[in-house]
Amino acid sequence: MSQESFYKEISEAIVSLDREKAISFAKKAIEENMNLLDVVEKGFGAGIRRIGELWEEGEFFLPELMLGGNIVQESMEILLPFLKANKEDIMSGKVVIATIEGDIHSIGKTIVATMLSANGFEVYDLGADVSAEKIINTALEKNANIIGVSALLTTTMIGQKKLIEILQDKGIRDKFKVILGGAPVTQNWVNECQADGYADNAIEAVKLIKKLMD
Amino acid sequence: MFKEWLKDDSKIILFDGGMGTEIFKRGIKPGKLPDILNMEQSEIVTEIHKAYYEAGSDMCQTNTFGSSYMNLQKYKLEDRIKEINEKAIENLKKVCPPNHLIVGDIGPSGEYKPPIGKATYEQWYSSYLKQIKYLEPGIDLWHIETISDIEEMVAAIQAVKEVSKKPIISSMTYKKTKRGFFTIMGNSLKDCIEKVENENVEIIGGNCTLGSKEMIELIKEMKNITNKPISIKPNAGKPRLTQGGITHYDQSEQDFAKDILQIVKLGAKIVGGCCGTSPKTIKEIKKGLDALV
Incomplete structure (x- = not known):
């Protein structure tokens, strides 16, 4: 089998949400000493991007996004230790993500985190009902590029603004791109x-962050 | 009385508008469940119900959108499920005029089935059952609303039917995709309607997520699939926070009411509003409905 058709098979396994096949391909790539960077980008990456397109076309919905994201994440965990380059060089960037204090709605944020992770970002998902201070401290500690803050309620949205004001007060606003999410x-x-952007859904969020990282 | 309204072809039933957004306008603390106001600030809840009846609503729903067992658990309020639901009825009864109705409101559990969450049919069913038994004695009909997974809807309907013989409005929330209307879980409009028809609900509905313009398209498609009476409660566009931190919805009441009248002409039996609509919206719809007769 040519390398190109192997990549295509990986991508197809992701799109058909076939976990076992995807994982066996990841293992095979390691055993056969393939160029794993290409395997990740042209196989798994292409698969998750296609899932994003299918979502935009109204063919795929939340369960497919989540399942596809999980399969790629699992495959990446198998591949990562064998990638010869530094982790920092392979990963697209670091993202700290959370739903703001007072808001317990976590589904949207979790899906965004999964999709980011599947698209090669190192994601620190702090969960829901998280204080602005904790989000900022984690972003500093992990040396993150992006902070993502979600709020479903108009009453908790104000926390998104507060987080940016704290960054400004501390003189560290320029250290991070801050993106917002929530209905x-x-x-x-x-x-x-004065945030750096927002996205309506997980697919848009991936695009937005890739653009901000350029 | 509800069944007579259903039989009377000339009767359009006017439901209420948003409750959560009305409560937020009055400055509830972030992170608080609006339903807790049933006990802590019942005068606010009662005042909102009263304003809806005065604006022309034929029926208003209990402030129990988030009072299923599973949703209360998230706020560590599950031990107060009886009190929250019973108090909701009491608040509404105080202001319900004669010949008007009380609707028991059932909202989503907030938990999803795998691969998104861990919820199961049995959990949904038992969660709803715990809420429903406290609402049953005080209500005239049910509104199961804003559900995005048809399996969860079926669990809620079956839980209602376990303890109640009262009519059910089964209202899913849809988003518009390039391929038509689907729930975020991927259930098509057709699939949802067929499944709830199998459960023998009296009314089929759509609410939340979509604005009034998109709901015009939704009802056209619904009419092609079902002969059951239809209930529609759109959102009033997207909210924004003003400088003072007040939530504001930009769509005017007149514009919303105009779309609702179009929805009525397309065959809706029950109309009202969801997030961002207020007693003012209902008053405007009422004006339009009166002019139709």
Whole structure:
């Protein structure tokens, strides 16, 4: 089998949400001493990007996003120890993500975290109902590039603004790109908070972060 | 009375508008479950119900959207399930005028089945059953709403039917995709309608997520699939926070009401509003409905 058709098979296994096949391909790539960077990018990466497209086309929904994301994450965990390059060089960037204090809605945030992770980001998901201070401290500690803050309620959205104000007060606003998420978030709100962007869904969030990292 | 309304072709039933967004307007503390106000600030809840009836609502729903057992667990309030639900009825009864109805509101559990979450049919069923038995004695009909997984909807319907013979409005929340209307879990409109028809619900509905313009498209498709009466409660666009931290929805009441009248003309039997709508919205719809007759 040519390498190109092997990559295609990996991608197809991801799109058909076949966990066993995907994992066996990851193991095979290691055993056969393949160029794992290419395997990750042209096989697994291509698969997860196709899942994103299918979601945009209305073919795939949350269960497929989540399942596809989980399969790629699991495969990556197998591949990562064998990648010869530094982890830092392979990963697209570090993201600290959380739902803001007072808000227990975590589904959207979790899906964004899964999709980011499947797209090669190192993701620190702090869960829901997390204080702005804790998010900032983790971002500093992990030397993150991006902070993602989610809020489903208009009453908790104000916490997104507070987080950015704390960064400004501490003089560390420029250290991170801050992106917002959650049903009530709009571009106007992003402008008012002086955030770096927002995304309506997990696929958009991946695109946004890739753009911000460029 | 509800069954007579259903039989009367000339009767359009006016439901209420948003409760959560009305409560938030009055400055509830972030992170608090709006349903807890049933006990802690019942005068606010009662005032909102009263405003809806005065604006023209034929029926209003209990402030129990988040009062299923599973959702209360997230707020560590599950031990108060009886009190929260019973108090909700009491608050609504105080202001329900004669010849108007009380609707028992059942919202989503907030828990999803795998691969997203860990919920099972049995958990949903038992969670709803625990809530429903406290609402049953005080309500006239049910509104199971804003559900995005048809399996969860079926669990809720079956739990209602276990203890109640009262009519059910089964209202899913849909998003519009390039391929038509689906729930975020991937259930198609057709699949949802067929499944709830199999459960013998009296009314089929759509609420939340979609605004009034998209709901016009939704009802057109619903009418092609079902002959059951239809209930529609759209959102009033997207919220924004004003400088003072007040939540504001940009769609005007007049614009919303105009779309609702279109929805009525397309065959809706029950209309009202979801997030961002207020007694003002209902008043505007009422004006329009009165002019139709």
